[in-house]
Amino acid sequence: MLGIETSCDETAAALYQPEAGLLAHAVHSQVADHAAYGGVVPELASRDHVRKLPGLVQGVLRDAGLEAEALGGVAWTRGPGLPGALMVGAGFARSLAWGLDVPAVGIHHLEGHLLAPLLEPQPPAMPLVALLVSGGHTLLVQVAGFGRYRVLGDSVDDAAGEAFDKTARLLGLPYPGGPAIARLAEAGRPGAVRLPRPMTDRPGLDFSFSGLKTAVLHAVEERGSDEQGRADIAHGFQEAVVETLAIKCRRALEQTGCRRLVVSGGVGANARLRERLDALAAERGFSVHYPRLELCTDNAAMIAYAGALRLAAGERGDLDFSVRPRWPLAELPVPG
Structure with missing residues (x-):
């Protein structure tokens, strides 16, 4: 499962396999780009996602020793977040999934954070x-x-x-x-x-x-x-x-x-x-x-993990890759 995260000012990609766990993950932080403004500038964030995302995906595949054809699915952050930033990840993820003929699923950013501690060696029940x-x-x-x-x-x-x-x-x-x-x-x-x-x-x-x-x-x-x-x-x-x-x-x-x-x-x-x-x-x-410190901030490992769970529960996305910048957690569908 490939995970893609572009909800705000971190561009991230990760590979997760249920049997082996987290295979590889990478995060590019835009903090230095936005520091001069005292906060995130949405247009700058979107442009940097466009520049960095393809290389990050190639990098995690290389780190895991895999080709894109080995992917069984793609998970991407659908919301909440900055509209333009979310659209970058959505467009990339859905296009890649369509080209590889694999399922894709849009993930709630907060569900990803909620599940992040379960990626640890001794996850809580x-x-x-x-x-x-x-x-x-x-x-x-x-x-x-x-x-x-x-x-x-x-x-x-x-x-x-x-x-x-x-x-x-x-x-x-x-x-x-x-x-x-x-x-x-x-x-x-x-x-x-x-x-x-x-x-x-x-x-x-x-x-x-x-x-x-x-x-x-x-x-x-x-x-x-x-x-x-x-x-x-x-x-x-x-x-x-x-x-x-x-x-x-x-x-x-x-x-x-x-x-x-x-x-x-x-x-x-x-x-x-x-x-x-x-x-x-x-x-x-x-x-x-x-979660470990590197998985506290925005990352794609939590998105890949949530995506693997939702695909295993039978959830499938379609060719619509609309995003939800405002998405209450209470509106998230129950799997199955």
Whole structure:
């Protein structure tokens, strides 16, 4: 199974075989191209996907020692994501599948992230609860089995990843904001800046981080004029996000009765978040599982894996390669 990912600013290709696992994968990041703009420029992203995707596909085939004719199917990210970027992957994938006379299937980007921890040598069993913190999405999902998902909580405004990027800009840090804030936070003093834990003082599992961004703005105006003040704000912000996510994860596990938590997406690579969730798991007696760091950010390995599962369940695409830039996870069809 060939997987293709072009939903935003990473171009990726991967090969997965159910019997052998992940055979090869490659990712080209466009971060350097977009850093000067403080965020992703959709037109630049689409053009770079056009330039890089064919070479990446050839590269993973070469790394796996395979010819294109060995492919049994092609999986591509149908959404959500940037419309133009998605169309690049869709057009390439459907054309390749048609030329090879193999099936193709469009994959939900968040389903890919949700399943990424299952690519590890000791994958968690289902049922479980998944925390998806990827780019513009922060969700808690109850997973009864493959394709059987129930969204427990969602972002009502800014997602955690967006809050990291916006806070980084307020602190004069480069894009992407997550790694930059994590580095600066190491020099911050615990407790020096106390920021709100949004929507944790009320029942429910939804997320909101726009108010936290506003609180950071006020903190920057008050004490962000020197390096120590900026480090204290970064530390306080990261702690607020991590604690908010941990509180909601605990609530979701208690509400569902599940004893397994998986964490996926770019923010899932944050070391402080992993440390806090590991401590919570030890305290509360549940297990927590993460994909390897290289599979936290957007990648095609998770798309190839999800595609293999959906093809095995009998799902087949047709010659229509329409994309879904906005695609709620709740609308994903149940396999079979």
